[in-house]
Amino acid sequence: MDFNIAVIRGDGIGPEIVNEAVKVLDRVAKKYDHHFNYTDVLLGGASIDATGVPLTDEAIDTCKASDAVLMGSIGGDTTKSPWYKLPPQLRPEAGLLKIRKALGLFANVRPAYLYKELKAACPLKDEIIGDGFDLVIMRELTGGLYFGERKTVEENGVLKAYDSLTYDENEIRRIAIKGFEMAMKRRKILTSVDKANVLDSSRLWRKVVDEVAKDYPQVSYSHMLVDNCAMQLVKNPRQFDVVLTENMFGDILSDEASEITGSIGMLSSASLSATKLGLYEPSHGSAPDIAGQDIANPIATILSAAMLLRYSLDLDKEADDVEAAVQKVLEKGMRTVDIMSPGMTRLGCSAMGSAIAAEI
Ligand code: NAD
Ligand code: IPM
Ligand code: MN
Secondary structure: EEEEEEEEOOOHHHHHHHHHHHHHHHHHHHOOOOOEEEEEEOOHHHHHHHHHHOOOHHHHHHHHOOOOEEEEOOOOOOOOOOHHHHHHHHOHHHHHHHHHHOOOOOOOEEEOOHHHHHHHHOOOHHHHHOOOOOOEEEEEEOOOHHOOOEEEEEEOOOEEEOOOOOHHHHHHHHHHHHHHHHHHOOOOOEEEEEEOOOOOHHHHHHHHHHHHOOOOOEEEEEEHHHHHHHHHHHHHHHHOEEEEEHHHHHHHHHHHHHHHHHOOHHOOOEEEOOOEEEEEEEEEEOHHHHOOOOOOOOHHHHHHHHHHHHHHOOOEEEEEEEHHHHHHHHHHEEEEEOOOOOOOOOOOOHEEEEEEEHHH
């Protein structure tokens, strides 16, 4: 079959890791006789350099006309890159937020799974890890602090900055439904994470989640405060199945969850909308500190491409193949430096992508 995939290579390690995901997709296309038409789309720093803005309307239109969007990561060193001298709305991250909003990508799925082969790369003790953990963070992606009103003013000679956190009940309901639907396909445990002891937005969150939960009596669900959740993730990650949470809490908790899988280079992500169109990118950033060295871990991006096949193209078998190929190279002891442990074989970014493609 024929599919149109918009490809955002991005900044830093973005182009390197996207190359590897495309290598894997090409292998899938060959095996199953599909045709993937890739169209490059600029976003972030690369777009600023080429067009003066982090995301153009044409770029949005190309994504909207595609079956799915594959993305690397965007942004630069926020203390050194000249992009961060620009006004905030012209910086790389503004382009990312704009595309999430423009495509209606309200549900961000971030699976944190510990491969048993990566136990040695996990910083937790054996008795905590047991035979592994398997959780997914369902992060709200188009509301909350990221999209609230923002301004900096001077009041009586004192600078004052405002960021507002707003959620309406419909935004909460649709992500809660996604969370419970996900739980139904998994172990049927959902933890809704908020800060209801302080924030009104969290109190509304809890109320709406309680309402939605009534439609899913098979799901065992509970509420947890976000500070406790941050602690529980390292104390006992095995208790979690689906973690449902708002935008910023999900951002922070997913980086924490990534580290206990062995490396942030393992955490994939799917940003889903009300239609089949989704955007697939690793959870990590553009890692300017290791860009251009062929040492980045491409697995998060490759696993994101697997979700692209599954969620946007309905190619389940092909997605299974990609996931199995990742499992296989880990079983064979192949590791990028971030997940390296004694006795394993160290590969660069490109060699890791080739090894995974070769297993398909
Ligand atoms: P980062 O995730 O880029 O890097 C954090 C640390 O993890 C670094 O030491 C980096 O080398 C390492 N790392 C990240 N990905 C890796 C990989 N695949 N393999 C091996 N190591 C990896 O976070 P940061 O340094 O805080 O941010 C850098 C830039 O990325 C910023 O401009 C930020 O805004 C941007 N960012 C973009 C996205 C995105 O595009 N979705 C996500 C997060 C951060
Ligand atoms: C992520 C990133 C983004 C976010 C930034 C780059 C805007 O950290 O995708 O996790 O905070 O959502
Ligand atoms: Mn993040």
